[in-house]
Amino acid sequence: MSTLLIKNARNIVTMDGERNVYPGGSLYAEGQRIVAIGYDLPYDKADAVIDAGGKIVYPGMINTHHHLYQNLTRNIPFAQQCGLFDWLLTLYEVWRQLRPEDVYVSAAVGIGELLKSGCTTTSDHFYCFPNGVSGELIDEEIRAAQELGIRFYPTRGSMSLGRSGGGLPPDEVCQDERTILTDTRRVIERYHDADRFSMLRIGVAPCSPFSVTTDLLRESAALARSYGVRMHTHLAETEDEERFCIGRFGLRPLDYMEKHGWIGDDVWFAHGIWFDDGEIARLGHHRCGIAHCPTSNMKLSSGTMPLAKMLKAGVRVGLGVDGSASNDDSNMLLETKIAHLVHRLTDGPTAPGAEDFLKIATVGSARVLGWEDAIGSLEPGKAADLFIIDASKLEFAGALFDDAALPVLTGLSQTVDTTIVGGRIVVMDGALVGVDERKLAESAQAAADRLLGEATFRTKIDYRARRNALSM
Incomplete structure (x- = not known):
């Protein structure tokens, strides 16, 4: 030892x-x-x-929401002037070109950035599985995490509601429910380690109400609870999402998720901007977690999470950098500073102080992940993560x-x-110890160049050009 x-x-x-x-x-x-x-x-x-x-x-700081594969699609001019739905429609065309080696190098870059900014544990939400590409893409992220030495909490994401079925993503980046559930079981059984000092835990994470079927939501919740693993998804990120849920399901997003088993102390949502006061009270009652992603929320003009109301209601709140395509960074210290500043702006002198945000990014995030017995603070008996x-x-x-x-x-x-x-x-x-950062950066940029080149060839859209209109 x-x-x-x-x-x-x-x-x-x-x-x-x-x-x-x-x-x-x-x-x-x-x-x-x-x-x-x-x-x-x-x-x-x-x-x-x-x-x-x-x-x-x-x-050590703890990141509760990320999409590591997006490190190859940041600072793309054509995707800069968009709200969430248009931004997704633009980037789906690039992400459908992903290969296993892209997922690995992108994860290595994101994890490296996180480690260099004081992050010792990160979750990840991987949900994009292009047709004709190996289904074992999350394995590439796990390989990168093990090599770089971060404590890792990937969630096996999914999209099953393609455009032909009334969803947002193109069918080419969706999978059928049987394939999703089979591979989710494989990932849990192969990798999940529930030990207190585990370096690798697995969660179950259908992408969002507008990209998965109702059946997949129900089946995913049942599968996660049969294995005793946690559940994660995007929710209440934008008003567009709210309109989608009301129009398609006749329910607000939280009502829809709760109806299908998605509420409880084993659930954490990303963003949580558009919950009303009654919904915030329910989240607190059920001890749900929220990954607060202020930079992404500002970049995509999604709104500002009602942090003070969340904390008062007893909602578990942690910090997340979100995917680099909506943040252009994987820096936990910078995310903590931005969170502090945006809530000083919106809430004034009553907003949490700088030290309080350090607590949210450590203790708060550990509670969101259900890992507060081992990480989040420096105490005898806890992990030496610092x-x-x-x-x-x-x-x-x-x-x-x-x-x-x-x-x-x-x-x-x-x-x-x-x-x-x-x-x-x-x-x-x-x-980074034992990593040639320059070589890693060169490999990542080459992969990013290839992705944009292939997407441009396929769609005849120059993704390197600045976007002049918001419609595709």
């Missing part, structure tokens, strides 16, 4: 129940588990020793007054000094 000692830190910000901090403190871990935090620890040797003088230690920033850097000068708020408010580079997952160092001196 490997051991880790972090000593003489400028501060250790724990985010435990009392929000304890340890100026000048040390941390010792054996294997994945933290053994002790504090002063004068009876440990002076370890397999890995980090002298953290002048540095601050924080619990990041360290060097407070002597220029971008922190003149700001060393509140260490808990520091990484949320300052440091525009948003790159941490060190990231540790389960006691293993995966980022050192701001760089």
Whole structure:
């Protein structure tokens, strides 16, 4: 069992129940588990020793919503001036060109960015399975996560309601229900590890009310609960979605999902912008989770999640960067800062403070994933998942007054000094350990160029050009 000692830190910000901090403190871990935090620890040797003088230690951040495959389709000019539905219609044409090697390299890029911004656990929602391509695409994301060393919570997504059936996506990126459910069982049985310190858990995640059939929703909920795994989907992201559900099903989105088993403490939704007060109360009563994705919500003009009402109602709220095609980034520290700023704008001085948003991105996100017994805070008995920033850097000068708020408010580079997952160092001196970042970046850009080239050839649309109209 490997051991880790972090000593003489400028501060250790724990985010435990009392929000304890340890100026000048040390941390010792054996294997994945933290053994002790504090002063004068009876440990002076370890397999890995980090002298953290002048540095601050924080619990690893937890990303509750992502689409890692989208890292190859960010900053596409033709998709920039769109709302959600038009944005999806544009990008479906590119995503239908995905190959297994694209999924792997895209996931590696996104995970690398997350690790370098202090994220130690990420979920992912993979739902795009082009016709004629291997169905085992989520396996490529898992391979990338295992190689880079992040704690991973992928969800096997799906789309079964294609355009021919009245759904939004083209039929070419949808699968039939039997194929979806069979592969979901395969992924759970092969990969899901319910151990407290697991590095890999699996969830079940039909994409959205406008891209899956009612039968698939019901069957997916039953399958997930038969295996004891969690459930995830997009919900209440836009007013278009609300109109779709009322027009097609005669129900608001949450009513529709609840009717088919999608409510409870094993469910978390992405976005949750357009819930009314009664629905927020129901979400809190059932202890549902919400992945708050402020950057994506602003970019797609979707709206602002009613965070204060959610927290007051007891809804579990975590933070998510969302897919890079609607964020153009996979940076958890930057997402935390943006969340803080947007709610200062909308809610004024009563909005949660910077330290509160650090808690949402750590403890809150752990609760959303049902993993608060092992991750989210630095405490003896929990996982040694953490990041360290060097407070002597220029971008922190003149700001060393509140260490808990520091990484949320300052440091525009948003790159941490060190990231540790389960006691293993995966980022050192701001760089990924054991990864040729330049080579990875070149491979990803080549894959992205090929995707846009193939989509342009197929559709005769120049995706590199700026869009002059919102209709396809």
